[in-house]
Amino acid sequence: MDENTSTDPLRALVLCCTLKPSPSRSSSELLGMRVLEALRGHEVEGDLVRVADQRVAFGVSTDEGGGDEWPAIRRQVLDADILVIATPIWMGQPSSVCKMVLERLDAELSETDDEGRMLTSGKVAGVAVVGNEDGAHHVSAEVYQALSDVGFTIPANGVTYWVGEAMQSTDYQDRDPEPEKTAATTRTLAGNAAHLASLLRAAAYPPA
Amino acid sequence: MDENTSTDPLRALVLCCTLKPSPSRSSSELLGMRVLEALRGHEVEGDLVRVADQRVAFGVSTDEGGGDEWPAIRRQVLDADILVIATPIWMGQPSSVCKMVLERLDAELSETDDEGRMLTSGKVAGVAVVGNEDGAHHVSAEVYQALSDVGFTIPANGVTYWVGEAMQSTDYQDRDPEPEKTAATTRTLAGNAAHLASLLRAAAYPPA
Amino acid sequence: MDENTSTDPLRALVLCCTLKPSPSRSSSELLGMRVLEALRGHEVEGDLVRVADQRVAFGVSTDEGGGDEWPAIRRQVLDADILVIATPIWMGQPSSVCKMVLERLDAELSETDDEGRMLTSGKVAGVAVVGNEDGAHHVSAEVYQALSDVGFTIPANGVTYWVGEAMQSTDYQDRDPEPEKTAATTRTLAGNAAHLASLLRAAAYPPA
Amino acid sequence: MDENTSTDPLRALVLCCTLKPSPSRSSSELLGMRVLEALRGHEVEGDLVRVADQRVAFGVSTDEGGGDEWPAIRRQVLDADILVIATPIWMGQPSSVCKMVLERLDAELSETDDEGRMLTSGKVAGVAVVGNEDGAHHVSAEVYQALSDVGFTIPANGVTYWVGEAMQSTDYQDRDPEPEKTAATTRTLAGNAAHLASLLRAAAYPPA
Numbered sequence: 001m002d003e004n005t006s007t008d009p010l011r012a013l014v015l016c017c018t019l020k021p022s023p024s025r026s027s028s029e030l031l032g033m034r035v036l037e038a039l040r041g042h043e044v045e046g047d048l049v050r051v052a053d054q055r056v057a058f059g060v061s062t063d064e065g066g067g068d069e070w071p072a073i074r075r076q077v078l079d080a081d082i083l084v085i086a087t088p089i090w091m092g093q094p095s096s097v098c099k100m101v102l103e104r105l106d107a108e109l110s111e112t113d114d115e116g117r118m119l120t121s122g123k124v125a126g127v128a129v130v131g132n133e134d135g136a137h138h139v140s141a142e143v144y145q146a147l148s149d150v151g152f153t154i155p156a157n158g159v160t161y162w163v164g165e166a167m168q169s170t171d172y173q174d175r176d177p178e179p180e181k182t183a184a185t186t187r188t189l190a191g192n193a194a195h196l197a198s199l200l201r202a203a204a205y206p207p208a
Numbered sequence: 209m210d211e212n213t214s215t216d217p218l219r220a221l222v223l224c225c226t227l228k229p230s231p232s233r234s235s236s237e238l239l240g241m242r243v244l245e246a247l248r249g250h251e252v253e254g255d256l257v258r259v260a261d262q263r264v265a266f267g268v269s270t271d272e273g274g275g276d277e278w279p280a281i282r283r284q285v286l287d288a289d290i291l292v293i294a295t296p297i298w299m300g301q302p303s304s305v306c307k308m309v310l311e312r313l314d315a316e317l318s319e320t321d322d323e324g325r326m327l328t329s330g331k332v333a334g335v336a337v338v339g340n341e342d343g344a345h346h347v348s349a350e351v352y353q354a355l356s357d358v359g360f361t362i363p364a365n366g367v368t369y370w371v372g373e374a375m376q377s378t379d380y381q382d383r384d385p386e387p388e389k390t391a392a393t394t395r396t397l398a399g400n401a402a403h404l405a406s407l408l409r410a411a412a413y414p415p416a
Numbered sequence: 417m418d419e420n421t422s423t424d425p426l427r428a429l430v431l432c433c434t435l436k437p438s439p440s441r442s443s444s445e446l447l448g449m450r451v452l453e454a455l456r457g458h459e460v461e462g463d464l465v466r467v468a469d470q471r472v473a474f475g476v477s478t479d480e481g482g483g484d485e486w487p488a489i490r491r492q493v494l495d496a497d498i499l500v501i502a503t504p505i506w507m508g509q510p511s512s513v514c515k516m517v518l519e520r521l522d523a524e525l526s527e528t529d530d531e532g533r534m535l536t537s538g539k540v541a542g543v544a545v546v547g548n549e550d551g552a553h554h555v556s557a558e559v560y561q562a563l564s565d566v567g568f569t570i571p572a573n574g575v576t577y578w579v580g581e582a583m584q585s586t587d588y589q590d591r592d593p594e595p596e597k598t599a600a601t602t603r604t605l606a607g608n609a610a611h612l613a614s615l616l617r618a619a620a621y622p623p624a
Numbered sequence: 625m626d627e628n629t630s631t632d633p634l635r636a637l638v639l640c641c642t643l644k645p646s647p648s649r650s651s652s653e654l655l656g657m658r659v660l661e662a663l664r665g666h667e668v669e670g671d672l673v674r675v676a677d678q679r680v681a682f683g684v685s686t687d688e689g690g691g692d693e694w695p696a697i698r699r700q701v702l703d704a705d706i707l708v709i710a711t712p713i714w715m716g717q718p719s720s721v722c723k724m725v726l727e728r729l730d731a732e733l734s735e736t737d738d739e740g741r742m743l744t745s746g747k748v749a750g751v752a753v754v755g756n757e758d759g760a761h762h763v764s765a766e767v768y769q770a771l772s773d774v775g776f777t778i779p780a781n782g783v784t785y786w787v788g789e790a791m792q793s794t795d796y797q798d799r800d801p802e803p804e805k806t807a808a809t810t811r812t813l814a815g816n817a818a819h820l821a822s823l824l825r826a827a828a829y830p831p832a
Contacts, residue, residue, distance in 0.1 A: 019266040019311065058227040058260060058304060090311045091354045092553020096266060099304035103227065106299055121780055134579055137508020138554035141769035144778060145761055146299045148768060153820065154778035156745055156829060163550055166579045167597040181583040191830045196777065199823040205780060206815045300761020329572055342787055345561055345716020346762035352564060353557035361612065362560060362570035364537055364621060371758055374787045375805040389791040399622045404569065407615040413572060414607045435682040435727065474643040474676060474720060506727045507770045512682060515720035519643065522715055562715040 012046030013080035017087040017098035027130040027172035032086030038190035081197040089131030102146040115207035120151035129161040130172040136161035155192035220254030221288035225295040225306035235338040235380035240294030246398030289405040297339030310354040323415035328359035330408040337369040338380040344369035363400035428462030429496035433503040433514035443546040443588035448502030454606030497613040505547030518562040531623035536567035545577040546588040552577035571608035636670030637704035641711040641722035651754040651796035656710030662814030705821040713755030726770040739831035744775035746824040753785040754796040760785035779816035
């Protein structure tokens with residue numbers, strides 16, 4: 001397979017799952033950008049797509065038709081070695097936009113290569129979560145499970161996050177400088193994701 | 209308050225959270241209709257709204273503007289004594305449409321009456337879940353928590369559901385007659401929800 | 417049924433699910449005691465049992481034998497109108513002791529009165545959660561679902577909690593005075609649980 | 625580090641988290657044994673420990689003292705390249721024994737090598753779940769998140785499972801022959817876990 005012998009730099013794609021389209025400020029976009037920046041320190045190139053800026057349809061197929069803009073995002077997912085889901089927390093849970101993205105990725109179960117592997121096989125997934133308060137662990141649990149189910153590999157310490165104290169309303173984007181623990185966690189995520197993606201690009205999983 | 213002295217019949221609203229607009233067949237709509245039918249046996253009138261048929265915006269306010277059709281649904285929620293969330297399972301989790309609905313209900317935290325109670329206070333919530341396989345308990349957990357957070361009360365045995373054996377692909381709507389265990393569970397949910405809603409209509413929660 | 421005509425005060429039982437036996441200090445015990453105190457303001461009497469102080473066996477029956485001390489706790493559960501699960505968060509999730517308690521309560525599915533209702537029917541459940549950081553919403557989701565499944569009713573705003581900012585290590589018990597938001601939430605939980613328990617004592621759910 | 629240059633066979637450890645000690649029959653033990661068998665096809669040696677047969681203390685340290693038998697299990701975890709958590713579903717959730725194991729592994733956050741990596745770093749984790757019905761996806765979500773948090777890497781398709789149709793009571797161990805979908809999923813898990821463990825043994829994650 002092409003990707004196994006490639007000497008191109010690793011690529012990452014951050015899908016930012018804020019509920020609001022640009023140009024609203026977004027804490028999850030900010031944390032997603034910082035993950036990209038940390039990945040660049042490991043020679044990983046990448047982009048961020050703010051999903052709410054696109055017309056993505058609800059569904060569980062690769063193309064829902066009628067102007068669905070998921071197919072273009074999907075191509076970027078398939079071109080990437082590392083997928084990062086950046087999502088806000090609402091009510092202690094992943095955002096509906098995040099769930100919509102995961103549902104679209106469910107279609108990959110039926111999209112396999114000549115040896116029966118999903119096209120997502122060998123890709124690494126990370127998570128970036130922000131909220132005023134409470135929910136980051138559960139959000140990462142939901143995302144890990146959905147993405148492992150559809151062929152992604154989850155690195156050690158696969159999530160970076162920030163949340164405030166219980167029932168507070170401060171935003172991550174209003175914390176300046178960034179809380180150091182989150183910054184350190186982002187660095188660990190980036191290092192681990194890049195290492196794992198490079199191993200899996202060089203040596204694909206066995207055929208299904 | 210008006211609703212405490214009313215002798216009008218109790219009202220239920222089922223929000224069907226299938227990903228597909230009408231006229232696609234929908235197992236979650238079918239189970240939702242059966243919950244309504246069972247509620248009618250307890251003198252509860254009601255309607256079902258298929259959310260994917262409306263233009264509901266992503267967001268966490270009561271009205272996102274720009275043609276957002278949530279406000280009309282919200283009025284039906286506020287007119288109801290019982291809210292039933294009917295949702296399919298995707299990847300073991302609630303649908304994105306279900307999450308979108310919960311996020312819109314998050315706005316109710318700021319919508320209070322003269323005594324500081326949310327407008328949702330005293331309303332009862334139930335859940336109806338279907339999937340080819342696996343996930344109903346977790347879906348009900350997510351919905352219970354979100355709805356309790358925004359003022360709904362969860363009855364004993366607050367969920368009815370059907371899922372198939374692991375990794376199967378049969379739909380609830382293709383099971384005819386309906387599995388008896390699900391039918392019995394629907395009856396229990398309806399009886400408990402109606403009983404609880406009638407108690408809470410007659411005697412409101414204390415002011416916050 | 418006796419409990420429907422009783423004029424005895426309502427009773428609450430807090431099951432504290434800290435991992436550590438007495439006399440270790442416990443934040444979940446402290447928050448549980450504060451819930452009891454708030455309930456007393458609504459004429460609800462009650463006790464707290466620290467489960468780790470008892471020899472409770474793993475299992476899903478009402479009595480696992482061999483010195484199992486669950487049966488005595490179970491009698492207190494059945495004597496109470498309100499059950500409060502007070503649990504620490506570990507890894508964003510309910511404690512193993514909490515899960516052990518829920519599993520023991522699973523046995524109630526088979527314990528029914530003459531009319532087919534579980535003996536837990538009509539009881540109200542609340543949740544009190546503390547952690548250094550992150551996980552309270554998810555913990556309440558897990559507990560709500562398990563307890564609704566076995567016959568408990570969940571009030572509006574059925575949880576009180578405190579967690580610190582992401583990746584911090586302060587304990588709830590070291591916050592003095594208590595954070596006001598948590599105190600207010602405890603009061604709401606107590607008021608709602610007492611109101612709901614009094615309604616359900618006066619008017620039992622219909623037979624199954 | 626020794627393990628990076630070793631030519632010893634890969635090792636797996638299955639921790640079976642059934643609530644019942646031997647010699648009770650256990651579906652989760654059976655599925656765990658089948659994972660081991662599938663791993664042997666990839667030259668991975670291994671053992672299964674039934675945790676309920678040991679006196680493991682509740683806690684979040686590496687040794688709780690007083691006869692705690694976790695330290696011996698912990699040594700086996702640290703000797704293994706692959707850890708498989710095999711757990712039954714109770715109430716749609718992981719067993720309390722499973723949660724007890726995860727809490728003990730939480731101690732590994734503070735146990736690091738000279739370069740700041742957890743001793744669990746580079747180890748791969750898989751999950752095997754059985755229940756009469758419903759809950760496997762959520763169980764895997766909980767376990768993935770807890771284990772990624774403490775340094776384990778989750779392979780693509782990191783779970784094998786079997787559950788029956790909604791509200792049924794058949795056990796996995798009573799299905800003979802084993803459902804083919806579960807058998808195929810076990811094979812995929814074994815192949816992916818072995819591949820990933822071999823990559824990570826040969827090339828450790830970067831220092832923290």
